[in-house]
Amino acid sequence: MALFVLGDTHLSLGGSKPMDVFPGWNGYVERLETNWRKLVKPEDTIVLAGDISWAMRLTDTRKDFEFLQQLPGQKLIMKGNHDYWWTTANKMNAYLKAEGFDTLHILHNNSYSVEGYAICGTRGWLFDVGEPHDEKVMNREIGRLKMSLDAAEPGLEKLVFLHYPPVYTGTSAPLSFRLTNTRLPRLRKFKFIILINSR
Numbered sequence: 001m002a003l004f005v006l007g008d009t010h011l012s013l014g015g016s017k018p019m020d021v022f023p024g025w026n027g028y029v030e031r032l033e034t035n036w037r038k039l040v041k042p043e044d045t046i047v048l049a050g051d052i053s054w055a056m057r058l059t060d061t062r063k064d065f066e067f068l069q070q071l072p073g074q075k076l077i078m079k080g081n082h083d084y085w086w087t088t089a090n091k092m093n094a095y096l097k098a099e100g101f102d103t104l105h106i107l108h109n110n111s112y113s114v115e116g117y118a119i120c121g122t123r124g125w126l127f128d129v130g131e132p133h134d135e136k137v138m139n140r141e142i143g144r145l146k147m148s149l150d151a152a153e154p155g156l157e158k159l160v161f162l163h164y165p166p167v168y169t170g171t172s173a174p175l176s177f178r179l180t181n182t183r184l185p186r187l188r189k190f191k192f193i194i195l196i197n198s199r
Helices: 028-039 058-069 089-099 132-150 185-189
Strands: 003-006 045-049 074-078 104-106 112-114 117-122 157-162 191-194
Touching (some): 045 117, 045 157, 058 089
Parallel strands (some): 117 157, 157 191
Antiparallel strands (some): 112 117
């Protein structure tokens, strides 16, 4: 078994916001499927680290999720900043079950055990020093990350996935999210998977 991560698929198979209008995105769905099938086997797991679908409502994700469902592997879905369809975990889990999307799983305030690792994660957030809204969202994301880590199976090494990396060129996230602050000092020992966002 192997573990993969992919972010920013921006699927719009049932909508009217194709990414092909941007340079480099021509035929990206076909390229995504071809390369996925070359690399990912049915027993593998892939973390989809946000910005999965341009759908506005959960039910509008159907064609995008059908596309993902038919690809090999178990998929752990995280929230990104463009996942406007995202709702409560209970509603999303009920929808996935009702539609028969049994290879799609929500990673939100929880953890999954995969090959001796605890897969944890949250969206994270951009930040602007001094902006109250950004600080509020960042604090909420820190709480979600803590819930995900607390949900991990004891004894497993924890791998953390974020949609927004905590460090950007020339700047970095507040100390609390870089996990050097006293709020979550025990988190410093975990491995973090940094997804470089393509926005």
